[in-house]
Amino acid sequence: MLEFLKPFRSDSIYYRGFLITLSPLLLCVFGFGGYVWLGAGQPLTALFGMLAVVLGLAATLILAILHLRRVLSPVTAINRAMQHVRAGELDARVDNNSAGELGELEVGFNGMAQILATGHDLMQERIEQATREVQESMEVIEIRNAELDLARRRAILASRAKSEFLANMSHE
Structure with missing residues (x-):
């Protein structure tokens, strides 16, 4: 159902004067996939956000x-x-x-x-x-x-x- 696949590269960007390292993760849900860019400082927040989206989609599908x-x-x-x-x-x-x-x-x-x-x-x-x-x-x-x-x-x-x-x- 929900699958996190390996990050295959990381990029660094400057945002508001801070250097942020981003790692892309391939997120597969019900056969649909998309890349999620996780910031080095906030991986759990991003994962919880994606989990909320996935649960919302699942609830919508069930309804x-x-x-x-x-x-x-x-x-x-x-x-x-x-x-x-x-x-x-x-x-x-x-x-x-x-x-x-x-x-x-x-x-x-x-x-x-x-x-x-x-x-x-x-x-x-x-x-x-x-x-x-x-x-x-x-x-x-x-x-x-x-x-x-x-x-x-x-x-x-x-x-x-x-x-x-x-x-x-x-x-x-």
Whole structure:
């Protein structure tokens, strides 16, 4: 995390009439590096200052991650519920825990899922009704076909009987 690497040279400068020897240190924090020039008389002060900067950056990073989770967790929940609805599970809902636009999005998603479920149930009911009507019609058609077949057979038998009767009458 925090790494101090070797000073590789030192420079001397005059500041307000004093000769100050400076040593550069490479400071690496979370993969980012920078040089810190430490004065010969104040190395601990400079290190504490850099440590304060590093701790401030770490605290900022932690707060940013927590805020990002707070924002992304409702979006992730909505995305998961959307995947369930896409897979055909129309009873999937999102917990309405958020405020503001995310809360409105959760309410809107739940309303949309309810409308989809209601529409699906209505469509299923209509399909079942149409299937029953088709089955009833098929039964009526089968009965009529059987009646027509019976009437055709009777007509054929009557025609044969008539033909035999006429044939017998013509021979007599």
